Amino acid sequence: MLELGKENFEDEVLNSDGVVLVDFWSDNCDLCLDLMPDVEVLAEEYGDDIKFAKLNIKGNRRLAIGQKVLGLPSIVLYEDGEKVEHLSGDELEVEDIREAIEARV
Amino acid sequence: MSNTYDLIVIGGGPAGMSSAIYGSRSRLNTLVLESKRKTGGQPSTYHDMENYPGVPETTAPELMDNFREHAEKFNTEFERGEVVDLEVNGLEKIVKTKKGTEYKAKSVVLATGAEPRKLGIEGEEELKGKGVSYCATCDADIFEGLDVVVVGNGNSAVEESIYLTKFVENLTMIVIHDEGVMDAEKILQEKAMENDTIDFVWNSVVEEIKGEGMVEKAVVKNIKTGEKQELDCHGVFFFVGRVPNTDFLKGTIELTENGYIKTNDEMETNQPGVYAVGDVRNKVVRQVITAAGDGATAAVMAQGYIEEEDYWQNNVLKSDNSVLVAFWSVTDQESMDMISELESMGIEDNDYRFVKIDTYKNRLISNRYDIEEIPTIVKLVDGEVTEKLVEPSTKEIESIL
Numbered sequence: 001m002l003e004l005g006k007e008n009f010e011d012e013v014l015n016s017d018g019v020v021l022v023d024f025w026s027d028n029c030d031l032c033l034d035l036m037p038d039v040e041v042l043a044e045e046y047g048d049d050i051k052f053a054k055l056n057i058k059g060n061r062r063l064a065i066g067q068k069v070l071g072l073p074s075i076v077l078y079e080d081g082e083k084v085e086h087l088s089g090d091e092l093e094v095e096d097i098r099e100a101i102e103a104r105v
Numbered sequence: 106m107s108n109t110y111d112l113i114v115i116g117g118g119p120a121g122m123s124s125a126i127y128g129s130r131s132r133l134n135t136l137v138l139e140s141k142r143k144t145g146g147q148p149s150t151y152h153d154m155e156n157y158p159g160v161p162e163t164t165a166p167e168l169m170d171n172f173r174e175h176a177e178k179f180n181t182e183f184e185r186g187e188v189v190d191l192e193v194n195g196l197e198k199i200v201k202t203k204k205g206t207e208y209k210a211k212s213v214v215l216a217t218g219a220e221p222r223k224l225g226i227e228g229e230e231e232l233k234g235k236g237v238s239y240c241a242t243c244d245a246d247i248f249e250g251l252d253v254v255v256v257g258n259g260n261s262a263v264e265e266s267i268y269l270t271k272f273v274e275n276l277t278m279i280v281i282h283d284e285g286v287m288d289a290e291k292i293l294q295e296k297a298m299e300n301d302t303i304d305f306v307w308n309s310v311v312e313e314i315k316g317e318g319m320v321e322k323a324v325v326k327n328i329k330t331g332e333k334q335e336l337d338c339h340g341v342f343f344f345v346g347r348v349p350n351t352d353f354l355k356g357t358i359e360l361t362e363n364g365y366i367k368t369n370d371e372m373e374t375n376q377p378g379v380y381a382v383g384d385v386r387n388k389v390v391r392q393v394i395t396a397a398g399d400g401a402t403a404a405v406m407a408q409g410y411i412e413e414e415d416y417w418q419n420n421v422l423k424s425d426n427s428v429l430v431a432f433w434s435v436t437d438q439e440s441m442d443m444i445s446e447l448e449s450m451g452i453e454d455n456d457y458r459f460v461k462i463d464t465y466k467n468r469l470i471s472n473r474y475d476i477e478e479i480p481t482i483v484k485l486v487d488g489e490v491t492e493k494l495v496e497p498s499t500k501e502i503e504s505i506l
């Protein structure tokens with residue numbers, strides 16, 4: 001999965017054609033760390049159709065808040081640079097993410 | 106069948122995992138079913154753990170990882186699954202998960218704990234995960250340098266507020282009580298009062314959360330004056346108590362008005378062989394150590410239950426011969442005399458099976474056959490009661506042989 005930061009977020013997500021999935025996470029968020037391997041599996045499965053990326057919100061909080069991400073884990077889907085889906089909360093399951101992806105490929 | 110166990114524990118928090126440690130260590134074939142991705146229950150969602158005896162330096166998630174490792178050491182199996190149904194047919198208990206998988210066990214421990222209460226105010230559901238949070242450790246990083254509001258004033262609210270002050274700029278606790286009054290224990294209150302990052306708004310409740318796609322304001326109302334103010338903030342944390350996870354048990358297991366499971370001191374529910382432990386049961390002190398204690402008690406009780414039931418099934422209900430059961434107790438001399446008399450009568454030589462039940466130890470069977478006085482003798486043929494003699498004479502006993 002592509003590592004995002006301030007320097008490349010605009011290019012890789014907002015100015016990118018097609019569907020981009022961004023996994024917002026942080027080191028203190030156990031749930032994020034637990035979910036990550038499952039997202040990586042999805043990345044292998046759907047990597048040809050969708051760009052998978054992750055953003056550590058440490059040092060990138062302003063960016064995260066700009067994207068209205070105020071809860072972890074947050075999985076946000078963008079289509080042609082537009083935010084089209086935002087999944088978050090402690091009950092977030094990999095099945096929910098798969099469903100959201102399936103709806104767009 | 107591989108889905109059959111001696112003991113199934115529903116819920117992988119501290120109470121459930123303690124039951125599993127005790128159960129599997131006494132060689133019960135034990136399964137823990139946990140609905141969440143990660144075991145550990147509530148402690149996997151907060152950080153500090155300062156009062157678990159014998160472990161002075163740890164964090165809550167770390168302690169839970171150790172519980173899991175400990176259970177696995179004794180071969181407890183763990184599976185992911187949200188239990189949606191429990192059926193009790195005597196010794197056979199059937200547990201069903203949301204995905205439709207069925208498991209069978211002789212005994213079941215209910216350890217489903219409690220989940221955060223939602224207030225149901227405007228904006229709460231819409232902005233969940235977008236600034237509205239029930240888990241400080243999950244979201245603390247996001248709020249670094251930002252302002253947050255905490256609703257609640259019990260132990261959890263205060264502990265989590267103190268944790269959050271390591272990250273946030275300003276934290277405002279909304280307390281429903283008069284100035285200086287909180288539900289949290291004194292030592293926590295003092296810590297909160299001394300903390301410069303924490304402000305208090307007394308006599309107040311949060312009425313609404315406002316924001317476009319993310320939290321921007323909390324509307325706070327003073328319940329004495331009716332006055333309202335809007336606090337600018339990026340996060341609103343709710344710690345306003347918890348509700349037990351018992352919806353799937355309604356109709357099968359006896360619950361209190363508030364949905365907690367009724368148990369006695371032995372963790373027994375109204376269903377023989379089904380126990381309840383930890384936060385989900387009706388009790389006063391809800392902590393990790395008390396959850397662990399409950400778990401141990403239930404596993405030991407379950408083990409006794411399974412032994413008694415197995416013995417009863419194999420030696421009485423499935424016996425080819427007629428069975429004479431003598432109910433006795435060491436505290437009752439008359440019943441002891443009867444036992445020695447029966448033993449001298451050579452009952453087993455007459456193609457009878459002779460079984461003794463200590464009514465003090467084995468209340469389960471005694472209650473099932475409504476034994477109110479001892480000595481009592483019950484005769485069973487093909488598992489059915491054909492005679493019941495209360496305080497019988499030798500003649501009466503002879504007459505039923």
Ligand SMILES: Cc1cc2nc3c(=O)[nH]c(=O)nc-3n(C[C@H](O)[C@H](O)[C@H](O)COP(=O)(O)OP(=O)(O)OC[C@H]3O[C@@H](n4cnc5c(N)ncnc54)[C@H](O)[C@@H]3O)c2cc1C
Nearest residue numbers: 116118119120140146147188217218219383384391392393
């Ligand atoms: C913020 C906070 C701070 C706390 N601090 C402390 C502290 O410092 N010290 C202390 O001793 N205690 C503390 N506590 C209390 C302590 O965490 C609880 O008393 C304890 O976790 C209760 O354990 P439990 O196993 O009964 O329930 P829980 O921890 O609630 O675990 C229940 C488990 O069952 C699972 N489950 C629920 N329903 C189902 C189902 N249908 N099927 C399958 N699985 C299911 C849940 O996902 C969960 O994992 C704190 C609690 C909170 C919220």
